[in-house]
Amino acid sequence: MNKINIKYLAKELNLAISTVSRALRDSHEISAATKAKVFALAKELNYEPNPNASGLRGQKTKMIAVVIPDMVNDFFSLVISGIEKITQSKGYHILLYFTHGDHELEVSFIKTLANGRVDGVLLSMSSENNNRHHLGELEKKGIPLVMFDRVCDTLQHVVKVTTDNYESAVIATRHLIDAGCKKIAYLQVHKNISVGKIRMKGYLDALQQHSSQASPLVLESANDNEETFQFLQQMLIKEKPDGIFASIEKLAVICYRVCEKIRLKIPEDIKVISFSNLQTASLLNPSLTTITQPAFDIGETAANELFQLINRKDKSVAVERNVVLKSRLIKGRSTARN
Amino acid sequence: MNKINIKYLAKELNLAISTVSRALRDSHEISAATKAKVFALAKELNYEPNPNASGLRGQKTKMIAVVIPDMVNDFFSLVISGIEKITQSKGYHILLYFTHGDHELEVSFIKTLANGRVDGVLLSMSSENNNRHHLGELEKKGIPLVMFDRVCDTLQHVVKVTTDNYESAVIATRHLIDAGCKKIAYLQVHKNISVGKIRMKGYLDALQQHSSQASPLVLESANDNEETFQFLQQMLIKEKPDGIFASIEKLAVICYRVCEKIRLKIPEDIKVISFSNLQTASLLNPSLTTITQPAFDIGETAANELFQLINRKDKSVAVERNVVLKSRLIKGRSTARN
DNA sequence: CGAATTCACGGAAACGTTTCCGTAAATATT
DNA sequence: AATATTTACGGAAACGTTTCCGTGAATTCG
Known part of the structure; x- marks a missing residue:
């Protein structure tokens, strides 16, 4: 457990510390012969420079x-x-x-x-x-x-x-509209995440411009997953949307669970699209339409x-x-x- | 962009460097009054010790x-x-x-x-x-x-x-046997991973002790996913196993895809179990039985x-x-x- | 051939901390 | 009251590296 540092290399080679350091950094001030000797010993002893010392200096x-x-x-x-x-x-x-x-x-x-x-x-x-x-x-x-x-x-x-969160949200919303959805709900996380705000704006604008839906329908998720599950269940039962746009994949997953529980068939009764990088999205039941970020x-x-x-x-x-x-x-x- | 270090604090407070350092580390050698002054200034200037210097020393x-x-x-x-x-x-x-x-x-x-x-x-x-x-x-x-x-x-x-890879593999294999599988295949990654070897031993032992299956059926995955897909497809068609034990979740996913392609129904035609930490395992089509590691x-x-x-x-x-x-x-x- | 330049290397400072050692003053001990 | 101990702090070394500066020797140049 000997300390192998530049000082040790220098002593071993009868060179000055500065010479060894320069040799290791392949400086032009050092002769090829000396460099070779230094490299050889450094390799043999598995020398690696101390990052704290380098960093400090x-x-x-x-x-x-x-x-x-x-x-x-x-x-x-x-x-x-x-x-x-x-x-x-x-x-x-x-x-x-x-x-x-x-x-x-x-x-x-x-x-x-x-x-x-x-x-x-x-x-x-x-x-x-x-x-x-x-x-x-x-x-x-x-x-x-x-x-x-x-x-x-x-x-x-x-x-x-x-x-391009805004554009993607517009595309997602239009995708639901084109698929025949008349009442689309947006599932959002915390209000103060800029990403969430931008996505919601895309949803709102697309709705206004391309749908006859009277008013937007937004559900903000709770901190706790089970709580969100309850909220979503209530919303689906009460408002009966036929399209769900989830701003993050976790909400889509919860949505799948709620639909299974209250016997809503996807996509017949309700369609779901979500921002997601889930690698198994295509294997879900049914396979999930996603907006996937690179x-x-x-x-x-x-x-x-x-x-x-x-x-x-x-x-x-x-x-x-x-x-x-x-x-x-x-x-x-x-x-x-x- | 002034450098705020101990030296600067010391000069500002008319103290020695060592005194400031000790004060910051709450040494008993420093009076409460001095500590308070040092802490106050350090907080005001947002002082944080340089990790390279600390680390080096x-x-x-x-x-x-x-x-x-x-x-x-x-x-x-x-x-x-x-x-x-x-x-x-x-x-x-x-x-x-x-x-x-x-x-x-x-x-x-x-x-x-x-x-x-x-x-x-x-x-x-x-x-x-x-x-x-x-x-x-x-x-x-x-x-x-x-x-x-x-x-x-x-x-x-x-x-x-x-x-407990061995025990879990035994349990997984027995689970398939108990579910009625007569011909169980094991999907394995590289041979030289110890985890894979141990799991396979569990599969082999369980097979020998609790099944009437003539011989084990093992498929080693290729480096490329598509190649693995082809291999698995050939194997499923040729050998017609009625149970699949995947040693990692990626192989289970590929297996799902193959089954979909060659119209094998899970679990009617073939049953699948896998080691997996997939959070969406229960949402797959059909929901995947897993051995989940903590x-x-x-x-x-x-x-x-x-x-x-x-x-x-x-x-x-x-x-x-x-x-x-x-x-x-x-x-x-x-x-x-x- | 003397002077200027280049070459190849050595010595030492610096980076910011921590800690060992030293030391006046204050307090405690006998 | 003289000595011993504690208190509270200062000075300086050390951690391992990089780089500035210096310097003999070798080389080049006029």
């Missing part, structure tokens, strides 16, 4: 933070896979944080991250979108930030990677944007940019015409 | 690495959630690595990790289980290791967290075991321990009696 950590609500659905798993593809190719490391939808946790994570622990941050915000003061701390410390999916719509001077692409894109920020020369000017990726409508039997 | 990083094959199924997502619960409560950070089933990548990850980047490693091995020399490097450097799920069965002196528990347990190793006093003696958690059989319609 160079103010570079080769690490980025990924801060997401959680991983209960396939979306964020895919995003992370996309991020990992990029970080892996750049020799970077991923630090992973879950906010569990808790804004306070998010603030505390960002605070600890704002001190040289990472070279950059990828963030998908926690539910409560009220306060964004903590993000200024990152900018103040010169740590690049890229937001994705759940972005902060009121925050300027930041790079955001999103999908989750892996989002991860790749966000990571690439972040590395552009990390590597740029002039860090004084703030960068603002909105990258919007397209979602896809994948038809299943849940919205088949009667 | 104290040889503690407050980080652990999680090395897993990938995140294409819900299992590892849940494991990570379990791990995160523990790290979060201990103020630790998670570094995440995907090996993508590539042994070389695993070796290279472990190598970089063996140099003070992390305080401990949680590992679920990549597919190829042949070489385990790289893990010795961790032990040599005194970095604790806990393996989970895909463990190395030939490696001694290490903590392993697994599930993935979240595995994460929690592995993380707790790791922290025990990290915090123990005497690091000279190697610890060996096998924690085995129980899986659950969750009945669906895919194995209903005819």
Whole structure:
């Protein structure tokens, strides 16, 4: 359990510490012969530079933070896979944080991250979108930030990677209308998630422009799944919608369960469409029509944007940019015409 | 963008660096009055200690690495959630690595990790289980290791967290036998994953002891999903099994697709059971009977075991321990009696 | 051939913490 | 009252790396 560091290599080779360091970094100031000797010994002893020392000296950590609500659905798993593809190719490391939808946790994570622990941050915000003061701390410390999916719509001077939520919601709603739905309900999560707001606007606009439906029908989900189940059941019985547009897949799943319980047949009695990255959507009973976000692409894109920020020369000017990726409508039997 | 570090705090308060450091760590050597002043300023300026400096000095990083094959199924997502619960409560950070089933990548990850980047490693091995020399490097450097799920069965002196794969496989096979299956096929991944081997042994033993089936029927999946689809289709047509035991959920999903294509009715014509953590298993058509591993528990347990190793006093003696958690059989319609 | 330049390397400072050691003043002990 | 101990803090070393600066020797140039 001997400490193998540059000092040890230097002593072993009768060289100065600085020489060994330069040799390892392939500096032109070092002769080929010396480099060869250093490389050989480093390889033999399995030498790896101490990241804390490098980080401390160079103010570079080769690490980025990924801060997401959680991983209960396939979306964020895919995003992370996309991020990992990029970080892996750049020799970077991923630090992973879950906010569990808790804004306070998010603030505390960002605070600890704002001190040289990472070279950059990828963030998908926690539910409560009220306060964004903590993000200024990152900018103040010169740590690049890229937001994705759940972005902060009121925050300027930041790079955001999103999908065409509005257009997709319009398409989804029109898909239900075209399938013959006369009364379409929208299942929404918390009101203060920007993604949810934008999707709902798409639903509302499409309804107004392309349907004769008298008024929109919106159900906001509860914190607890069982509670949501009850609410949805009441709504389906009372309002009798013939189309359901779920803003997230969890709500579609709950909807399937409610329909099974109260003997509503999908798609005969009621049609269901949902934003979803569920890999088994096509195997559900019936197969679920989905609006599927390019989750892996989002991860790749966000990571690439972040590395552009990390590597740029002039860090004084703030960068603002909105990258919007397209979602896809994948038809299943849940919205088949009667 | 001023650097806020201990030196700055010290100058601002007319104190020595050492005094400020001790105050921040709530040392008994510092008077209450001084502590209060230091805390106040630190809070006001949002001071956070530089992790590289702390890590370099104290040889503690407050980080652990999680090395897993990938995140294409819900299992590892849940494991990570379990791990995160523990790290979060201990103020630790998670570094995440995907090996993508590539042994070389695993070796290279472990190598970089063996140099003070992390305080401990949680590992679920990549597919190829042949070489385990790289893990010795961790032990040599005194970095604790806990393996989970895909463990190395030939490696001694290490903590392993697994599930009762053998017993579960016996139960799964017996479940099919009890449901009336006379010819049960086992769908297996790569031969050299210990988990797969153990599960297959359970299948073989259960078959021998409780079934009149002449000989076992095993199909090893190809690397490519479509290829596996073709193989399985051929096998179902040629051998006509009436029961399928899938060792991982991906194979069960492929099996569903094949059955749909060649018009085999589940469970009337053929019954299907699978190891799976699919959250939508009960919503599939038909609902899938699963052996479900306590993935979240595995994460929690592995993380707790790791922290025990990290915090123990005497690091000279190697610890060996096998924690085995129980899986659950969750009945669906895919194995209903005819 | 003397001067300027390049080459190849050594010494030392710096990154921000933590902790060992030292020390005046204050308090306690005999 | 003289000594011992505690209190509260300062100075400096150490963690391992990178890089600035310096310097003899070798090479190039006029």
